[in-house]
Structures are given as C-alpha cells and as structure tokens.
Amino acid sequence: MKKYNVGILGATGAVGQEMLKVLGERDFPVGELRLLASSRSAGKVVDTEKFGSVTIQEATHDSFGGLDIVLGAAENDISRTFVKDIKASGAVYIDNSSAFRLDPDVPLVVPEINPEDAFKHNGIIANPNCSTIITLVGINAINKLSPIETLYASTYQAVSGAGAAGPVEMYAQSEAVMKGEPVEKKVFPYQIAFNLLPQIGGFQENGYTSEEMKLQNEGRKILHLPEMKVSCTCVRVPVERSHSISAIVITKDRLDLKDVSEAIAQAPGCRLVDDREKNLYPMPLDTSDQDKVFVGRIRRDLANENGINLWCCGDQVRKGAATNAVQIAQLLIAQE
Known part of the structure; x- marks a missing residue:
C-alpha cells in the first residue's frame, strides 16, 4: 500500500x-x-x-x-x-x-x-465548524427526502469546545462552589459551573454571534442550499465533551415521520437513538470519544406542518x- x-x-x-x-x-x-x-x-x-x-x-x-x-x-x-x-x-x-x-x-x-x-x-x-458538522450530519437525511428551506437551531456546546483549559476551569469552579470559595474566571467571561452562557463568539450587527452565523453560512455551502434560512442560538453549557443541538427543520414538502426516522437510521455517520417507551435519546455522555452523531426525539413540529423537530449529539473534538x-x-x- x-x-x-x-x-x-x-x-x-x-x-x-x-x-x-x-x-x-x-x-x-x-x-x-x-x-x-x-x-x-x-x-x-x-x-x-x-x-x-x-x-x-x-x-x-x-x-x-x-x-x-x-x-x-x-x-x-x-x-x-x-x-x-x-x-x-x-x-x-x-x-x-x-x-x-x-x-x-x-x-x-x-x-x-x-x-x-x-x-x-x-x-x-x-x-x-464543529456544531455545523454535527447538526448537518444529523439532518442531511431529511434534506435528501425534501430540500430544507428553514432551520431553527439551539446548540448546547461543551466546555472543551473552548480548548483544553475549558474543562479545567469548569471543574475548578465546581469545586470552589461546593466549598463556598470564590470562583476564578479565565477561559469564560462568567462562571460556567452550574450555569449557562448564551454567547459563543462576538456579537454581530444583527444581534447574532459569529458562532451562530456559521450554521447558516457554512450550512448553505455544504448542503448546496444557497437560499436556506437559519436562525441559531449558541449556548455554552457545563458539559465536558460533546455538543448537543435542538433543531427544527422546515422542508419543502411535508414528510412522514416514519420515513424520516428510517432515513436517519440508514444515514452515513448517524445512529438513531429514539425510543420513547424506554426513554432512550441522545446524550453527550453517550456520544463522547466516538464518531457517530446520535439523533433522536424526532417529532412533528407543532408550529409548522412541514417541520420536523429533533435532538442530536456528537463529539465536537472528534467528528466535529x-x-x-x-x-x-x-x-x-x-x-x-
């Protein structure tokens, strides 16, 4: 070879x-x-x-x-x-x-x-971008069934996405909080332990952050959908590894939920984890240190008849x- x-x-x-x-x-x-x-x-x-x-x-x-x-x-x-x-x-x-x-x-x-x-x-x-990769791998099978016109997404991004110092700061802050000691902040602008930070990247003129605009700008290029509209909120969460995304996908045609689930189950890079009876759904702990994007919580969007609501998780250091x-x-x- x-x-x-x-x-x-x-x-x-x-x-x-x-x-x-x-x-x-x-x-x-x-x-x-x-x-x-x-x-x-x-x-x-x-x-x-x-x-x-x-x-x-x-x-x-x-x-x-x-x-x-x-x-x-x-x-x-x-x-x-x-x-x-x-x-x-x-x-x-x-x-x-x-x-x-x-x-x-x-x-x-x-x-x-x-x-x-x-x-x-x-x-x-x-x-x-890591969240772009994880999100698009999770929803690409839907796009193949019917072109995606609009995507609403909220990302829940692990502290390791900010580098190796991110988890160190989270654990140090957690220990300080439990001991009632002052919290030191170096990596993140505010305390991340036991907290959420709804800002990743700098704010743009439109009120969105640079991280939030990546999903639209990069997503259009990757999916070859230059008119796709994306509205995204990126949140840093006190999780060590693996990003999670809540996505509402609006397609050109109304899709059958069974067809969507079957397509995602067969999609390259995806693993369907969606069993309501057994309370099975994707979680960061399960997706860390491996390369699949886990997809679940697939359901009809209640605000748009052509909308599919789902949740996906993936390791942002590896697949991302x-x-x-x-x-x-x-x-x-x-x-x-």
Missing part, C-alpha cells in the same frame, strides 16, 4: 492530539509523520502506539517540504501564515480553522454529505474536528 507523508500543524493542541489518535485508529497509511507546533513545544517527544516516538518540530516556512497532506489544527492567524508555504510544497492542506471556510475557491467538506466537493480543491480543503479532517484525507487517497 502506498504511504503518505503527513504533517499536523498545531499538533500539541486538543484537536491536533485527536488527529494523531484518529490517524492511528483508522490505520491511515502514514510514511513520515511530522508534528509541528510553536517553538515552546519543539523538541518534546510524543509517544504513540501506532507511529512510535515522534519529536515535535517548530513550525516554520520551511517545514512542509516532502509532505503530501497537512492537517491544520491551528488558529486562523497561524493557518494564514503558513498556507502559501503548504501549497508551494505540493501538499494538500486540510484546515480546521475558520480562515478559508467561506472562500469560494475552497471546498468546505463533510464526507458524509458532500464528498465530491473535496476533489475540487486548489490545495486547500476547509473543515467546517479531528475525525472529519482525517476522513477528508481518506477520501483523497482513496482516489489514487
């Missing part, structure tokens, strides 16, 4: 570490593995079960020669700094930042939904970021 030289830009972050883990789990045919990070991490050794011991290198403009694929797990500014170098090296850059998602020349890909778009790249493929990027890489090598 042909092997590929793979780099991970931002290898020491939560998503970068998960990318390394997923590459091993999926037996990706890696020749050379190049872990790239800041100068602070350079020289450290990462021991992996699949790839042995790998020394972290400082990311510089000369770091990408000889690589076939670069998985990006760095912030927007880092991604923009090195994108020309990656393209010049001949590698394909699969970027998890938001830097290029809405660039018309850069495909935005969820392999279960629009795999064909991955092959239209010009050296860069963008990985969508690392796994999706590795899946895109798998698409590319499968065509060679």
